[in-house]
Amino acid sequence: MQYYIVRYCLACLLVICFSGTGFAHRVNIFAYVDGDAIQVECYFSKSQKVTHGKLTFSDLKTGVILHEGTTDTQGMFRFHPDMNFLESGHGLNIQLYAGEGHQNHWQIEAEELEALLPVQPARQETESAPQPPVTKTLHGIDCNELEELIGKIMDSKLTPIRQAIAAQQDSTPTLQDIIGGIGWILGLLGLATYIRYRPRQQ
Amino acid sequence: MWKSSLLALVLTLALSSTALAHFGMVIPSDSIVENRKDATIDIELSFSHPMEQAGMPLTAPKAFQVITDGKASDIRTSLKPIKIMDHDAWKGQYTIRKPGVYQFVMEPQPYWEEAEDCFIIHYTKTYVAAFGEEEGWDQPAGLKTEIIPLTRPFGNYAGNVFCGQVLLDGKPVPGAEVEIEYYNRDKKYTAPNACMVTQVVRADADGVFTYGIPFAGWWGFAALNTSDKKMSYKGKQKDVELGAVVWMEFVAPSVR
Numbered sequence: 359m360q361y362y363i364v365r366y367c368l369a370c371l372l373v374i375c376f377s378g379t380g381f382a383h384r385v386n387i388f389a390y391v392d393g394d395a396i397q398v399e400c401y402f403s404k405s406q407k408v409t410h411g412k413l414t415f416s417d418l419k420t421g422v423i424l425h426e427g428t429t430d431t432q433g434m435f436r437f438h439p440d441m442n443f444l445e446s447g448h449g450l451n452i453q454l455y456a457g458e459g460h461q462n463h464w465q466i467e468a469e470e471l472e473a474l475l476p477v478q479p480a481r482q483e484t485e486s487a488p489q490p491p492v493t494k495t496l497h498g499i500d501c502n503e504l505e506e507l508i509g510k511i512m513d514s515k516l517t518p519i520r521q522a523i524a525a526q527q528d529s530t531p532t533l534q535d536i537i538g539g540i541g542w543i544l545g546l547l548g549l550a551t552y553i554r555y556r557p558r559q560q
Numbered sequence: 561m562w563k564s565s566l567l568a569l570v571l572t573l574a575l576s577s578t579a580l581a582h583f584g585m586v587i588p589s590d591s592i593v594e595n596r597k598d599a600t601i602d603i604e605l606s607f608s609h610p611m612e613q614a615g616m617p618l619t620a621p622k623a624f625q626v627i628t629d630g631k632a633s634d635i636r637t638s639l640k641p642i643k644i645m646d647h648d649a650w651k652g653q654y655t656i657r658k659p660g661v662y663q664f665v666m667e668p669q670p671y672w673e674e675a676e677d678c679f680i681i682h683y684t685k686t687y688v689a690a691f692g693e694e695e696g697w698d699q700p701a702g703l704k705t706e707i708i709p710l711t712r713p714f715g716n717y718a719g720n721v722f723c724g725q726v727l728l729d730g731k732p733v734p735g736a737e738v739e740i741e742y743y744n745r746d747k748k749y750t751a752p753n754a755c756m757v758t759q760v761v762r763a764d765a766d767g768v769f770t771y772g773i774p775f776a777g778w779w780g781f782a783a784l785n786t787s788d789k790k791m792s793y794k795g796k797q798k799d800v801e802l803g804a805v806v807w808m809e810f811v812a813p814s815v816r
Contacts, residue, residue, distance in 0.1 A: 386692030388659050390596075401659070404695040462692075470596075 615645025
């Protein structure tokens, strides 16, 4: 009898543990091209990640399964798609199974995956579409074109590295900070000068 | 004769101030982002009587920021001048790059309101939730005065009740008066009478107020306080109205 009570209590405890805020929410999946791979993040919320969630990567066009994997304890998974798939020019579908009733998916369009293809010299020769201007000089590009081009590049690169750069940019000193800093320097110099030349009592 | 015309003037002023509430406005193109292709958000900044669609000029805001994860970024440089309700207004743009709750916050330059003989500063904000992440919607933006939502400020149905707390200098404002208006785009609705242009509720002793949203669209909540500091206008010290304004979208369910 006592055994059953203990078991019942344990079951209740487990239910309470797992019915936290996270499980009340839907499950989320977010993926982006990051360097040489696709970074997948799975989460119920910021503070509750999907651990050991099953991921299935498939060709968006043909439905062929390319790879299967499991998220780590941080809800992360890194996928290196093979060259055959990348060269097909198809998009990618990522399906997440995080247990009964917890499924979601994310699609990455073919254009975003292009960033994973190695840069081929042939491409630069037959350049007709506005590719990233690696070999192009700035001559002959008007401001609007340049703005559009930069916008395109910005949009296609959504890596955390860029996020980190953006984050750092946020903390760059403003004009106010610089003027404030100069003020501090002048103030300290003034103080030093005063101490150096102050009238000494004999 | 003098007395009665003075009385009429006073009445007009009194009535017009209740019927026509000022609202700083920050309206994003979407309150929820689910797909990467929708991640670039346009944000319209203006100053108006939103129900009556009467605009006022908004000079270049003093600050325009996006706050996520407790970190603020200045996005003022994205602002371009546009016209909203035939008056000077601004349009900004921001591309959301990762999951999170994003608060877009505008601090305008003080606006001199001749009719009310005071300056108006409306600290105005709105929320955009991206890629399924919802945590952090209850975090203050750290403004001089603001409404802290007690109801999640996105993903709400029309008919839901919105609950919020009014803060001034980080402290609750007991009995704060909150004015509520609908953003009456294209003059879709007409108020049956002048009293119904602006809805009014008063906060309790903890600065907490509640309002049930009657129909779908963007709704603005403005909690108004008078600053303890005065500002000079033509050499005279004048009151400064501080508004804590929040805009939220309330949506009708789709029918299959």
